Amino acid sequence: MADTLPKSSNSKTSGANKTGIAIVIAIMAVAISVGGLVFSGIIPMSETPVQQEPTTPMSPMQEPTTPLSPMQSSSYTPSAADLTDQLQFKISNGDVKSMLANDLDATLVITIDTYDDGELFIGLDDQFVAPFNDGTYFVIVDGEEFNGYEQAGTELYIPFEFGTEKIEIAGSYVLS
Secondary structure (H helix, E strand, C coil): CCCCCCCCCHHHHHHHHHHHHHHHHHHHHHHHHHHHHHHHCCCCCCCCCCCCCCCCCCCCCCCCCCCCCCCECCCCCCCCCECCCCCEEEECCEEEEEEEEECCCCEEEEEEEECCCEEEEEECCCCCEECCCCCCCEEEECCEECCCCEEECCEEEEEECCCCCEEEEECCEECC
16 A cells, blocks of 8 residues: 555536636626627717817818819817718818717717808618607707708708707617
């Protein structure tokens, strides 16, 4: 019996080590999953959307060589939560700086720079902004209810005055 090794408590220790490793792996898997959801935008990182300033200066609008219409598509620099590249729009006498979806109050917040009185034509998409049950939207211009807009289906024509900075379109839901 001199050739046999004495029994030790390694079997209990090794079981505890395996359990600890399994717990650490499970915690890491949950952390990676949550991080992926936050990164993909499924879980928002903050309660209110953050408007990011463009990293490059915006170029002034240039007149076309042959005028087709008084409406110009605006140049912009999209941010992470910006829907400017997702929705069709045209603006006259101004530039659209951003179109941010605010999930908390179901509004699309459009920030603009104006050069004179003008118009904003915007085609809304149910994928991002849905109308209320009666098919209409609610429009707010610089914090005041605005009834002077026209609607044809999901397309809105919103006139604005020089100096207008923000147009909000409320619907039944907004997805970013």
